[in-house]
Amino acid sequence: MAAGSTPIRGLSQLRFVSLLLVCLVVAAATTPPSFTEDIERKIDTFAKKIMTCRDIVGISMAVVSGNTTLMAKGYGLANRATGQPMTGSTLCGIASLTKAFAATLLTKLLSKSSHSLDSRVRDVLGTDFTFSDCERTRRATIRDLLAHRLGVPSNNYARMQDGLTRKKLASIIRFFDAENEFRNSFVYNNLMYGLATYISEKMGGRSWEDLLQEHIFTPLDMTSTTFTHVANLSRSDIAKPYLKFGTSWKPVSLLLHKYWGELGGSGSILSTAEDMGKWLQFQLGEGPDGTGEVLSRNSLDETHRPVSVIPESASSAQFRKPHCPVSYTSGEYALGWRRGYYRGWPMILHTGTSWGYGGLATLLPDRGLAVYTGITGRDSGYRGRRLLHMYTADLLLGVEPWLNLTTACSFLPDSRKRPRDTLYTVRPMPSPGEYVGTYGNFAFGNLTVAEDKSRLILRYGRLGKWSLAPTGRGDRFKGSAIGLVPLTLPVITFDRDSKGAVQQLQIPKFNPGNPPVFTRRLKESDAPPPQPCADDPASTGSGSGRQCRLACLLFFASVWVMTW
Template sequence: MDLHALFAGVIFAVFGLTLSLKDIDQAGFEQKVTSYIKAGMDCRNNPGLSLSVVKDGKILLAKGFGHKTLDRLEPVTNETIFGIASLSKAFAATLILKQIEENDSLSLSTQVRDILGRDDIFKDYLRSRYTTLEDLLAHRLGIPSNNNIRLDDTLTRKTFVDRLKFLSPKGGFRTSFYYSNLMYGLVTYISELIGGKSWENLVKEKIFDPLDMTSSTFVTTADLKNLENFAVGYQDRYGTLVPVPAEFSRRWGLLCGSGCVLSNALDMANWMIFHLNNGLNSKNVRVLDPDILDDAHKAQNSISYASIGKYYTRPLTPVTLSHSNYGLGWKLGHYRGFPIITHTGSTYGYRAMVTLIPGINAGFFTTLTGDDPSYFFRTNGHLYMADLLLGHEPWLDNVTVCSFPEPWKKKSDKPDAKPRTDIAADKPLSKYEGLFSNNAYGIIEIYLNDSSGFLMAKVGFGQFVLYPKSTADTFYAQGFDLLQNVRDFSTFQFSFKNEEVDILKIPSFESKDPPVFNRIQRKASDGTERPKRSNVACGKYRMNIFWYSMIILIIVIF
């Protein structure tokens, strides 16, 4: 008996064997991955999917599945453009790092107040005085997400900064992990101040072009209706797929560094190679200093709770997957003992994920349209492909791709229930009308639609139909017009004083710090002039006290 062969076989069976690119049966790898993905798509409601795998600086696989749209059934290819949502955060972090490399006066320790030239950025002195670029990129502010500020149609990247001082911290500064799209919106604006150009132009110039990401673009600037080879985003609405309006996606993507990048499997392969290759592009040309790029891949904050811990921990499952730390635009963890660098992205109509395993010089990218509850399809696909490259027999297969988390854990996801529309309000609907203001979120108009008889809410560029709930003076807000089948809110709560409505509270805007809107005018839909918003709430209606004073002085003199 050949003891060396026996020993090698034992090592392979027990520990796995990482494979080099030349050792991989690429046709066999593609066949297995294709079979797994198709099995998953057969049991899920995802119209289109695209993926790429890189190994040792080369593209091992780049392939599309399903269809770009449901009306024309055109096939997805490895060049089809998808939204990649929060994978954009790594682009925002990399851009900042590139700007630091180019500017000796900047570092990750540079204080935000020095860049913005102001001391009133946040609600408290501590954060306003000491917050650094690193704090923003590592989610160390302790401020709840307040993501729905983005609905306000008066918001710009510049005026957005004025809103931050009205958001209350709920976690410790530099001692908590509060994931925040808004802080990456601030990073977006900071890059524009440093670079003197739009964030989109800076990313194209300093990242897309050097990495030969020739098809990548932005939801904020692309003409989505005419964009060639574009996958339309779909929402799963009570089991029915509905397209997400392009105009909604454009408006929602305003704070670009948090989630506005559009890309495809081939371009994202180049992006992964850049990170695995220590800042070199696919042609081995230096794009970013490796020591500077390494800061993005180091632990900068601890993730106190990761949802994957419920499903991917031994002895519950055969292996453990962890996300224990956050770098700069990346989550850090382990799979089968190998360090991983990863991030997911979820937005209206799209789901995405990148996983890098530097120890075997491999990376995986997946993007899809439709929903992916609990990240199962994306995550398990990456684990399946990783096992193949690690030399392990995958513990997931064409059956468990559909049944997961069973047989290891009972499924707990319940289908969304449609809101009731047959409950009568406690008061005449006209009693709830008025304009309601919050310094951070802006103005909400509540009005009675005379033609339909429904109580409506206008929230920035979105409109909602308000359906009474069983709890007194509480309504379910169902998306209407641009937000129809895209976004609902479960709870709008009204409070009354002296039989007049005076407060609107919306816990479903931000559960950790529900915003309160005070009524500032009884009714505005009847043609009466609406009050002008404050500098902070709107950033658009500014009263220059100096010039008013001068006019009054001239009148008095003459």
């Protein structure tokens, strides 16, 4: 017996050793190398190289592993005029990276209420609230808002109108018509995150800014983070946003960001590399919020869960084979986050661009790694940011980077023409007085056309001001920006009534697929009442439909019991 048991014992030992070797191999494959001075030096060199060829003035960068911020620093300049350097404590606009904060806050508030992400919008805002059609009014949920599933075009420039508060946005959202299928399309829409901001305020009973401070910034010790529409814009620690016109850099007024950010959740946060490192630790399930004070692990995972499929853009297709030796995809949208893969590893990310500010946050959750960059400048197609993140990820993953200081600039070079200061050929002005007046649109508000020294000036809210130049083609003009918004209007068309009087104007730039029509002397009080949309018992969400289904189930259950 003893002699016969030896092979069995030997086999068990062999299996144990084999299993141990497998575990060691797996551990070696999934444990990133230590963050050495050499790795940091390589990141420094690559970041500085990226700036030289991707139209970037300054970079704010954080690198995170688990519950540790490995580095938080800056490159380039925060202010070209003074030579002030960008540092880890410089405030930079993070643009649409704000959306993840908005989604996290709203998810937190919902978890403490009787509602959920699948509650209908009108269950929170009341039955007086409507979208442009009854299907969306009856069925649209908070998850639909956060995942861009409503099929309503961006209409982003409507944010320039005077008096657009979050409450008013909720009342006029019905005038923005849907152009794509409900829940079967992905149409990115900043206005819907403004609406989500208002929902948070209704649920939390306080301003969105105060709620973020209480529920996210303070628990995560993000002591420097603030908002473009709240901060003292004269602070020296705010990086100046820049855009390039031809070969010249021009600063963008911070007043533009102040007014542009008033809707909150779409893109209004100013933060530092140091604070964003803490935010990324939290998103990885690590850091100061290990107790779940900000959000439970299940709820955090819910914000990361894919909801919508994102059609692949021409730009995104360039970041996979055959154009790119490794795959970098972002084909799904969660709640304030995109989902994809890098080198086969699941990836959570979001981009952002807003008038001279830009951002990119990337998480590899299975490896416990994350990278943030905020930039000032242009960086067309997010290419510089993406390449910097891929290079940094390779170093942290312990693989040989496929990028180097040459391919940092040669891979997908920036071939798009830079905007230039617009100069138009001056043509004879049709009778200017014909066009002068106030024009209104129920969704976009009012704009005015005035005559100033024999030229026409178009004004739209506090931000938009253009000098109109006739094209020589009837009532068509071009608009050269002379206000806070550096936006050229290639075409502005005036329309006449049957008697030949100018009655309307259209600006295709505001929505190319369906340009808004502004009508002369149209008043807000002329708006039609909301379309009546009684709740459909079969509609999703809470309320009467769910109660009806419950009553039906109870009825059939009682019949079954009696007949049985």
